[in-house]
Amino acid sequence: MKVTLAVQRRNSEAGPDPYEQRFEVGVEPTDRVLDALMEVYRNQDGTLSFRKSCAHGVCGSDAMLINDEERLACKTLIQDVTEQDGDVITLAPLKHMPVQRDLMVDQGRFFEKFRAAKPFLITDQEPSEREFIQSREERKLFDDATKCINCSACYSACPVLDENPEFLGPAAIVAAARFVFDSRDKGLEPRLDVLDTPNGVWPCENHFACTRVCPRDIKITKLINLTKREIKKYREARGETAAEAK
Amino acid sequence: MIHEFDAVIVGAGGAGLYAALEASKTAKTAVISKLYPTRSHTGAAQGGIGAALGNVDEDNPEWHAFDTIKGGDYLVDQQAAKILAEEAVQAVYDLENRGLPFSRTPEGRIDQRRFGGHTRNFGEAPVHRSCYAADRTGNMILQTLYQQCIKNQVHFFDEFQVLELLLDGTRVTGVVVFELAGGEVHVFKAKAVLFATGGFGRMFRITSNAHANTGDGPAVVMRAGIPLEDMEFFQFHPTGIKGMGILITEGVRGEGGILLNSGGERFMQRYAPTLLDLAPRDMVSRAIMTEIQAGRGVRGDRKIDDYVMLDAGHLGREVVESKIPDIADFCKTYLAIDPAEQPMPVQPTAHYAMGGIPTDTDGRVVTADTLYEGLYAAGECACVSVHGANRLGTNSLVDLVVFGRRAGRHIAEYVTGADMPSVPADAGEAVRLRIAELKSRRGEHPGPVYEKMQSTMMENVGVYRDEERMSTGVADIQALREAFKSVRVQDKESRFNTEVLAILELENLLDLSLITAASALNRTESRGAHSRVDYAERDDHQWLKHTLAAIERGAVTITYKPVDTSIWEPKPRTY
Ligand SMILES: Cc1cc2nc3c(=O)[nH]c(=O)nc-3n(C[C@H](O)[C@H](O)[C@H](O)COP(=O)(O)OP(=O)(O)OC[C@H]3O[C@@H](n4cnc5c(N)ncnc54)[C@H](O)[C@@H]3O)c2cc1C
Ligand code: SF4
Ligand code: FES
Numbered sequence: 001m002k003v004t005l006a007v008q009r010r011n012s013e014a015g016p017d018p019y020e021q022r023f024e025v026g027v028e029p030t031d032r033v034l035d036a037l038m039e040v041y042r043n044q045d046g047t048l049s050f051r052k053s054c055a056h057g058v059c060g061s062d063a064m065l066i067n068d069e070e071r072l073a074c075k076t077l078i079q080d081v082t083e084q085d086g087d088v089i090t091l092a093p094l095k096h097m098p099v100q101r102d103l104m105v106d107q108g109r110f111f112e113k114f115r116a117a118k119p120f121l122i123t124d125q126e127p128s129e130r131e132f133i134q135s136r137e138e139r140k141l142f143d144d145a146t147k148c149i150n151c152s153a154c155y156s157a158c159p160v161l162d163e164n165p166e167f168l169g170p171a172a173i174v175a176a177a178r179f180v181f182d183s184r185d186k187g188l189e190p191r192l193d194v195l196d197t198p199n200g201v202w203p204c205e206n207h208f209a210c211t212r213v214c215p216r217d218i219k220i221t222k223l224i225n226l227t228k229r230e231i232k233k234y235r236e237a238r239g240e241t242a243a244e245a246k
Numbered sequence: 247m248i249h250e251f252d253a254v255i256v257g258a259g260g261a262g263l264y265a266a267l268e269a270s271k272t273a274k275t276a277v278i279s280k281l282y283p284t285r286s287h288t289g290a291a292q293g294g295i296g297a298a299l300g301n302v303d304e305d306n307p308e309w310h311a312f313d314t315i316k317g318g319d320y321l322v323d324q325q326a327a328k329i330l331a332e333e334a335v336q337a338v339y340d341l342e343n344r345g346l347p348f349s350r351t352p353e354g355r356i357d358q359r360r361f362g363g364h365t366r367n368f369g370e371a372p373v374h375r376s377c378y379a380a381d382r383t384g385n386m387i388l389q390t391l392y393q394q395c396i397k398n399q400v401h402f403f404d405e406f407q408v409l410e411l412l413l414d415g416t417r418v419t420g421v422v423v424f425e426l427a428g429g430e431v432h433v434f435k436a437k438a439v440l441f442a443t444g445g446f447g448r449m450f451r452i453t454s455n456a457h458a459n460t461g462d463g464p465a466v467v468m469r470a471g472i473p474l475e476d477m478e479f480f481q482f483h484p485t486g487i488k489g490m491g492i493l494i495t496e497g498v499r500g501e502g503g504i505l506l507n508s509g510g511e512r513f514m515q516r517y518a519p520t521l522l523d524l525a526p527r528d529m530v531s532r533a534i535m536t537e538i539q540a541g542r543g544v545r546g547d548r549k550i551d552d553y554v555m556l557d558a559g560h561l562g563r564e565v566v567e568s569k570i571p572d573i574a575d576f577c578k579t580y581l582a583i584d585p586a587e588q589p590m591p592v593q594p595t596a597h598y599a600m601g602g603i604p605t606d607t608d609g610r611v612v613t614a615d616t617l618y619e620g621l622y623a624a625g626e627c628a629c630v631s632v633h634g635a636n637r638l639g640t641n642s643l644v645d646l647v648v649f650g651r652r653a654g655r656h657i658a659e660y661v662t663g664a665d666m667p668s669v670p671a672d673a674g675e676a677v678r679l680r681i682a683e684l685k686s687r688r689g690e691h692p693g694p695v696y697e698k699m700q701s702t703m704m705e706n707v708g709v710y711r712d713e714e715r716m717s718t719g720v721a722d723i724q725a726l727r728e729a730f731k732s733v734r735v736q737d738k739e740s741r742f743n744t745e746v747l748a749i750l751e752l753e754n755l756l757d758l759s760l761i762t763a764a765s766a767l768n769r770t771e772s773r774g775a776h777s778r779v780d781y782a783e784r785d786d787h788q789w790l791k792h793t794l795a796a797i798e799r800g801a802v803t804i805t806y807k808p809v810d811t812s813i814w815e816p817k818p819r820t821y
Contacts, residue, residue, distance in 0.1 A: 011739060030580075038457075044691035046745040053456040053817065056492045056576060058385065059285040072313075075579055100427070101742040120347030120393035130339045139347065146347050146379075150284055159332040184345065217575075244805035 001085040002026055005036055008092035016042035029079035034062055036122045037073060055216055060149030064103050065092040070153035070213040073163045086137040094156035110152050114167050116194050117176040122186045145178035145223055147216040154210035154220055160203050167203040170210035170220045188234055198230050202244040247432045251471040252661040254421060254436040256408045257810040258283035260646035261625025262442035263391035266400050268654025277400060278423055280407040283392050287444050287456040291384020293497035294376030296640035304357045307331040317363040317526045318634020320816035321809055326607050330632045330648050337647040338377050342529035346390040348379050348772055360500040360649035363638040366676045372524050372628035375781045376640040381495050381572045400743040405786035408678050411470040412672055416720045418620035419667040422674045429740030433674045435636050437664045449759045450596035451700035454486055454493035463627040465754035467603050471797035473613055475629040480637040480710050481637055481777050484530040486595025487580055488527040494573055494592055496639045496647035499523040501569055521821040525812050528636040528775045532592040535709045555589035594709055598637055603630040605771035609653025614807040624653045635774020681746055687702035689734035689817055692752055695726050699759055718768040723760045730756055757797060764802035765795045
């Protein structure tokens, strides 16, 4: 079948404003949108700029707006976003991050927030044997949070970031939750200075946009709420108030 | 721009990151990576990392070393395999202690599963040796190592791509690097350089490898005059998703999944009566191709793209969802099937390069007679050689952490006693001119050359080989290297010019394809993944030796290096 990719493009040569360019591509309905992009890139227009690597949804390189929704181009089949021969698929860069060129965005701030969440094991326990002993139930508590591939789809979809660009954002909270709920880690305490602040977990208003778009099916909103609850519990136990209430 | 570091690590997958963690303990270290580190293909590894912890069954490193050597059809350097198996155990504990979320046994220990070719007591029966985190083990390794690098404030240059190695005689002096964002060419001067650039499966049409797996490290090193080892040995993993090549981990068979032909027969019973579906990959891939050629593939048309079925339905939903959740997700996304209910259509997919940059067990680059001072390689781009003619599943992740760490440690020590080399005043100029020349060419889009390379390699240098096909492969690739001269870079911009890099990557793949095809044609025997219809037997008398190959003046020249067989005498390989 044939489809048209309507790509929102932007580069310095053509000036700072975005413009749309259309490419007609022959595809199979079961091809990935990324395959169609590669076809254009290799055979029609080598200036088309986008990131990609693994091609099966595990590296997080190619999140973009496909028909106005955050998706990975390699995890979206043509048949998922078209109905018939000749249909148009729109492609645009993610939101809430500066566009570098065409579909490439600058994830610098996104990763700064990720790093701020201290996404590494903090512990002063020694493993009781050569390995830490952790029950299957304990392991399960943070399993979902380990699946994040830093694709930024959630960061683009989050309506809170429209208003408040300083909000820590869904992915960084997921990164923190990955350790907060790990029995081997000191958990919340070393991360309170990031999470329990006015721009930490509290701006989240439960829109669920992040959860809907996450290509790894992480229950992000749930993890944010669990983290909030953990903070409240921690503060209450010490007779303190959480930043939310301040 | 000129930078100066004690150590430059090229690549931020498992091997590069582990080396960086060790090297940065004493050395001023830069990690240069063309991808943002967590996008590296180590993140795609699914099934597990092999180590004889003995958490589920009795096990010991000696059995692991033996399986590795036998699995590699005796082309493995045996002392290196011993190091691999012995150090694997502590490496896995170290990863766990640093936060790696392994799946757990009911007692809360690191859980282990069975994997192809890993056995108890020198081949008696499959053993639970693969330590795993669901089917996301590589992602968890990559994340854990990157997390440690963040913690230790390792210095990263993300989206910087190495294009040239600088040597002064046999001593390393630095690398020339292209920065994607600004389009600038940088020179990194360094006492030590380690290549950890991963695999190059993209030379084949059906592959489990990422778009970024273009073999830049081996190609750049080879162009500096250093030959590559055992490039004819490329592994085809038996179970890639039909038509796409996306990997279905061997862990599915480790958990009890079975392969079926069009008649619903468990055909591995005929090929490997003891290990069955858990025989080593080269054997299972050949068995599938033999079934297909006999008309017992699902379509039955005997074409090389026919396929067989992998059935996991009898494992039950609980096992599928807890042990192979990502596989279930891939099947849903790409095939619209549920593996707890329906079998998966699979075919061999180009997966892993056993060959690469020749090193010793400290990661130092050495050929038969030359040691390159300050130059190191680790991970899939290197050839230690612990995988010989065929790698066992789970042994690459071990290779990354064991030899990444050893190389990093050696670098940490080496740089304390070495002086900073100097680089020529015009370093980087050749690369600048090359890029300008590519941009000024009139010519063709790269697509047709890319596609032809991938299809000729798939058809002519695939699972089964013979003289006629491989000769065709060599001739095709030579013609494509000519055609490449009229491929142009359309993108004239300097900012975020991905096309310049993509075209240089294609050139790397073409060079490595030529070396692979020519080394294969040269080896007149069958061993491990190199299986010739016209020379069906292994020939230890003539061929128990490593190939070293390079391109000189447009043609491939080949020399050899001995194999270390100091522990176990080579025996026929049956399972
Ligand atoms: C789908 C899949 C599943 C697998 N599953 C398993 C498994 O279960 N167990 C197992 O043991 N093995 C497995 N393997 C094999 C194993 O994952 C790989 O061999 C291994 O991860 C390679 O790691 P690496 O560090 O060598 O390279 P990679 O992780 O590929 O990293 C390469 C790095 O080099 C950088 N780079 C490349 N070129 C340049 C350049 N020119 N300049 C700068 N940087 C550059 C990249 O940016 C990247 O950071 C699997 C492989 C695949 C494809
Ligand atoms: S939480 Fe999901 S959507 Fe957000 S960055 Fe991680 S994988 Fe992407
Ligand atoms: S290319 Fe890796 S997630 Fe799409």
